[in-house]
Amino acid sequence: FLETLKEIDDVYEKYKKEDDSNQKKRLQQHLQRALINSQELGDEKIQIVTQMLELVENRARQMELHSQCFQDPAESERVSDKAKIDASQPERSSKSAKKKKRSKAKQERETSPVEFAIDPNEPTYCLCNQVSYGEMIGCDNEQCPIEWFHFSCVSLTYKPKGKWYCPKCRGDNEKTMDKSTEKTKKDRRSR
Template sequence: MAGSTFYLEQYLDSLEDLPTELKSNFNKMHDLDKRNRDTMVQIDSSSDDYLRKVRDLSPSKRKQEMEKIQKMFKKAKEMSDDKVQIAIQTYELVDKHIRKLDADLAKFEAEMKEKGRLSQTESEEETEQEEEKKGKKKNLKDPKRKKAREEEKKQKKTKNSKADVSVTQTPFGILSVPQEVLDMPVDPNEPTYCLCGQVSYGEMIGCDNQDCPIEWFHFGCMSLTTKPKGKWYCPKCLPMFKKKK
């Protein structure tokens, strides 16, 4: 189980700074929330004061008072926007670690399956060698028996190579999905992404169309190895933005 220990140690190391980052983000959000509430109290007070004395104010003074209240509203909105941005960053921070864990689990399971296949192949080869020895003793000049064994070996190799990758048919073509991901137990509450309709794993890229119904896509399904520069649109949204240009 050395492989599982390696992945576990790596993942725990990546989590080392997570509690500190989360605590810092939550403290910032709490501070912004408190300042925003104080600002809203000031706005209520200033608005009541303005309504009481508005009849006695000159037009220029009324304008000054209104601009003062509007500035407070603008300040409150900016603080609310900052709080939302920190909340999004916090979500993405946690989601990044979840995706890494999913990817590590998929790799680990793939390695375990590969080791299992190798062990099975070695056992089969040993059995075949023993059978061959027995066969030679019985009939050293039997070409039909030898040919049948070679055909059987070819069929087993073809079967193993096809089992490595599964494909999903979509309106945009055939997308390859790692078999280890398909074999992972699915949490019914976990959201699915991409054109392949699978859970998040490995590297993901977000569509820059804010109204995209899917939002997130797997690098592999989009034939990407690195994040492209500038804005990126998924196959569903790209035709619409091409028309706009």
């Protein structure tokens, strides 16, 4: 990452000193590629930090559940009795049961926001109309009424390259925006 930043600085210094317009264009393109590369590296870092945060949050939830078992012995006995009953029943297909458990756990991780003390004045986002949590993506339509969306609510697992438009702005086609929002964007350009 530091190499990319140094490259940006070096190319920019050359660009400021250059008089030839053709060479300036080449340096400008080189600078643009380096800036895109630095943005991609930054996005990767953000994704790694988000994954680490999710792991820490999951571990905190697990520890909280374990501490509740230690604090309430009657509850832990009920949980162990239920586990014994479940273990005594034969499984139809252990592979499908494990797969179902994994997918259910993954779905719960993705859809359930972490329980924090929520400020009533905090703004809400996304199609789900909830506060900001987890990884989010912004709609590239400047006229989008919602702006920010949770990855899980718009079925994303990572940030796509290039521009991204929310389901409301793009309409039925994933690659284009809804015609009504495109018109307002064209109207803005013509002013």
